[in-house]
Amino acid sequence: MKLLEERILSDGQVLGDEILKVDSFLTHQVDTKLMQAVGQRFADIYRTHNITKVVTIEASGIAPALYTADALDVPMVFAKKAKNLTLNEELLTTDVFSFTKQTTSTVSISRKFISPDDRILIVDDFLANGQASLGLIRLIEQVGASIEGIGIVIEKSFQEGRQSLIDKGFQVSSLARIDRFEAGHVVFAEADDASLDKK
């Protein structure tokens, strides 16, 4: 998505070899118009999939997921992160390890919000090693709902997450794909939605 790539180039900060900070428009301060365009793009990609629910994980996945759900006219559900969660039958739960924070969180969704008939689009702000998306997939698979695809705002293509998801047979749609950082600058790989950008 050209608009997103341009924004990453102008406002993203490359820190060290692996970190891209986009807290001025995505992960802390949020540009609502950009997120609306992101949501519209995911909706365009998955329009024919009869999506019934958009699922994400708190907190920075919520903004892009909300506008995607809005554009598809379906509810959005955000999974919750907690440490030492008291398990109960009403919750779908799984453990997710964060390489960044070196901590394990329990991620949960109330069972009542996912049914076997659902056709789900997962949306998240970042895809790196794929642990968050794989965790959401494990939750949804407990119910047997269909996972139609995984919409990612920014993918770090030099980490293994994308391949892990594709190996499991999932469609991954990343609107910006970072091939590498070169001398503090972002070098993009072709985004999955490149054909939808206006010429």
Add this chain to the structure above:
Amino acid sequence: MKLLEERILSDGQVLGDEILKVDSFLTHQVDTKLMQAVGQRFADIYRTHNITKVVTIEASGIAPALYTADALDVPMVFAKKAKNLTLNEELLTTDVFSFTKQTTSTVSISRKFISPDDRILIVDDFLANGQASLGLIRLIEQVGASIEGIGIVIEKSFQEGRQSLIDKGFQVSSLARIDRFEAGHVVFAEADDASLDKK
């Protein structure tokens, strides 16, 4: 806001004497159209205040805050909650005690996203004892930005939060105000935006 009150009556669950569960449209699963209407309502109330930024706290404040910011055409910033946060000069931080969870969290906003010239509207999903809103106020006051008001989706009017905020001179705009629970049902007080509902 009539639409919101009706939704609380139809889909909210009263648990015990003090808990209203609205996880089917606000705090876990999110109804995007209802949130859009909520955001539009806050924008209508604060239209003349020249708001420059909408500030909330993760995670369930994000949806109503996002649509409010969208309707006012300004950025949204969400404060982050962490335990044992490493303090640094770039962060505004304060401690917030949660009566529900009986835990203290450090809430933070990057200093670069709040300037003394900002005219801020705080938006949150719930107002009970007011600790979250008071925490956000402390963060914003560290910078000296103007706090134009506090927009609340659901207020528990039988708890002290509203009065604490009003005592400090803040305008509180609650779209649904719960006076009390009676035999498992919600009894509303008049909402602050009642005059804006169509007859």
